Amino acid sequence: MQIWHMEPFACGDRRLPHHVFPPxxxxxxxxxxxxxxQSYKIDVDDTLSMKKRLTLVKTERNVNASDFLTINDSITDLNDKLDELYEPMVKDEDLVLLIxxxxxxYDVxxxxxxxxxxQCEKGDLIVIPKGLNHRFTVTPKNFVKVQRFFNKLSDTIQG
Structure with a gap:
């Protein structure tokens, strides 16, 4: 996981890093x-370790359901989907995401x-607290698979 401050008014392709200068x-x-x-590094190839960490985080954050978001070049209207996910949003529950x-x-x-x-990659687990403005996009590779965790009593989440 890498983290940096972004340019105040980033122009151009939002899939690029957009570091401030100097970074x-x-x-x-x-x-x-x-x-x-909050963030954690999980070895997704070690199922026992991954299950233990996920159980702990899911219990702490009161989440009991999950779904998958996959973004790739085969999505019809990919740019429209990326535009939708890049719109800043605030949730009324914590956002728990595993890459x-x-x-x-994820921009906050x-x-x-x-x-x-x-910048999140395979094995990164990120928890964005409720009430924090955030948005989502991919890198120029246009590929990510994210497991999103939520309370099944609430609606399925976006981004």
Missing amino acids: KKISPDQLCAITGV VEGICY EPEEDEWIRV
Whole structure:
């Protein structure tokens, strides 16, 4: 997982990194202190270890259901789907996401017009706290598979 401050008004392809200049990277601990976003590295090939970590996080966050979001070039109207997922949103429950394959970005906005980009890859588990403005996109490879966890009493989540 890599984390950095984004350009204030990023132009062009949103799938590019959009670092500020000079780049200003931050650690997962700094990200948590600034935004409340928690992250974990999971060995998705070690099912026992993965199951233990997921059970702990799911219990802490009161999530009991999941689905998969797969983004790839075979999606009809891929650009429209990416536009939809890139729209900033705020959820009223924690967003728990495990990257199963590929690479993507979750951007979080701790202050108005101040975005932090979190590059997630296979094995990254990220928890975006409720009430935090966020958005999602892929890298130029246009491929990611994300397992999204939620409380089944609420609606299925987006992004």
